[in-house]
Amino acid sequence: MTVDSIKNGIVIDHITAHKGMKIYELLNLDRLNASVALIQNAPSRKNGRKDIIKIDTDFEVNTDILGFVDPNITVNVIREGKIVKKKTLELPERLKNVIKCKNPRCITCTEQEIDHIFTLADKENRIYRCLYCESAAK
Amino acid sequence: MRSLIDILELSTAELEELVATAEDIIADPQKYAHKCDGKKLATLFFEPSTRTRLSFEAAMYELGGNVLGFSEAQSSSTAKGESVADTAKTVSCYADIIAMRHPKEGAPLVASLNASVPVINAGDGGHNHPTQTLADLLTIHRKKGRFDNLTVGLCGDLKFGRTVHSLIAALSRYENVNFVLISPRELVLPNYIKESLKSKNITFTETTDLQAIMPDLDILYMTRVQRERFFNEEEYLRLKDSYILTPEKLYNAKTDLSILHPLPRVNEISVAIDSDPRACYFDQVLNGKYMRMALILKLLEVC
CATH class of the missing domain: 3.40.50.1370 (Aspartate/ornithine carbamoyltransferase)
Structure with a gap:
């Protein structure tokens, strides 16, 4: 399968296979007025299979979302057809409006206007806790 | 300006300082009887409480201050659908400090992020007190x-x-x-x-x-x-x-x-x-x- 290479934009590479669609949705790429390619199950030397997203425009990618969903991802910034920057990701310390608190007793479940904020409580086990009620993200 | 939402926001040194102040109040209450003259405490109790609310009110009166507030959500604007953030902003215009109890966990934190006066968490659901x-x-x-x-x-x-x-x-x-x-x-x-x-x-x-x-x-x-x-x-x-x-x-x-x-x-x-x-x-x-x-x-x- 061939997908045209892009001139100026972003390539989100090394996405764990089958997580591409989730990232596509979380980044709201369906709202973008540019060519976007989601490639699923592409062969990968590192992991066997991977997903890739190519975005054919300048796009401020939310690395918190990417780092939370899949910290193995690399983000390549393309200018004039060449990779000018390669970003590796880490688990973000703080997540804002990426996930929602599921605790029915939490104030964020009653008041819709409040930002859903989670902080990284345990890096090793990837546990995030709600800023307001301290419930673990599920 | 500082609030108290979680006990861990106080260092052990600050805890011990509070204990020392309390001991001094016990020893000589008269010394503290006018420390808060002209100050107002708002007690915003969205959940029933006798002890904690009366304790806050007694504390403020014994410091020479005054108290205003409500003791159930039904008598507040929350019954009309007002958010915690708006309540906190509004009450900041009336009081020098707020004590808030709320059945929802994290509500006093939301209040403290929006109030322009200190907020004390007087109990938020099953979370902190x-x-x-x-x-x-x-x-x-x-x-x-x-x-x-x-x-x-x-x-x-x-x-x-x-x-x-x-x-x-x-x-x-x-x-x-x-x-x-x-x-x-x-x-x-x-x-x-x-x-x-x-x-x-x-x-x-x-x-x-x-x-x-x-x-x-x-x-x-x-x-x-x-x-x-x-x-x-x-x-x-x-x-x-x-x-x-x-x-x-x-x-x-x-x-x-x-x-x-x-x-x-x-x-x-x-x-x-x-x-x-x-x-x-x-x-x-x-x-x-x-x-x-x-x-x-x-x-x-x-x-």
Whole structure:
């Protein structure tokens, strides 16, 4: 399968296979007025299979979302057809409006206007806790 | 400007400073009688409470200040659909400091992020209750003279008992504090608190048998199984009488045991224990007022 290479934009590479669609949705790429390619199950030397997203425009990618969903991802910034920057990701310390608190007793479940904020409580086990009620993200 | 939402926002040095201020108030209340002249405390109680609200009000009056507020959500603008953030912004225009109780966890934090005056968390659902912890700590300090080298039994509802969570957090910063967690299996301490204790290498034991561990305890912190925390009435009825402390059950307890309870009690401590010198729960009530006075002074930067 061939997908045209892009001139100026972003390539989100090394996405764990089958997580591409989730990232596509979380980044709201369906709202973008540019060519976007989601490639699923592409062969990968590192992991066997991977997903890739190519975005054919300048796009401020939310690395918190990417780092939370899949910290193995690399983000390549393309200018004039060449990779000018390669970003590796880490688990973000703080997540804002990426996930929602599921605790029915939490104030964020009653008041819709409040930002859903989670902080990284345990890096090793990837546990995030709600800023307001301290419930673990599920 | 500073608020108090979680007990851990106070360093151990600040906790000890509050204890010292409270002790000074006890020794010479007249010295503090006009410290808050002209200041107003707003008590925003979205959930019923007698003790905590009256304690805050008494504390402010004894400092020479005034109090305004409400004691149930139905008499506030929340009944009209106002958000916590808007309530906090509005009340900041009327008062110098806010004490808020709310059934939803995190509501006082939301208030503190939006208020332009200090906010004190007076209890948020089953989450935190830092000023009760201040009362507990002053009581422990007055009875034991220390916060370290203690075996502390916590008994009853450890799952939803916010006072238990806050007290564990506060005491776990001191050396050689050993926690004994006594509860029915359905109401054990949440995992995240146990994880936190393990990560700090703090020893704790979990048991369902209060009698067996009684001789080890320096402090026994009893709690009520709270009806309002259950979605299921049957579950509440099944668990509410899990532990009832009677004089007979204290036969093997230490003579200098301190029995604490955040109150109100239902039946988990027999009235016959009230006259036992080891019963400290009414001292706690009084100590709570002194610590709230000390806290108001600190947050208003009065002294």
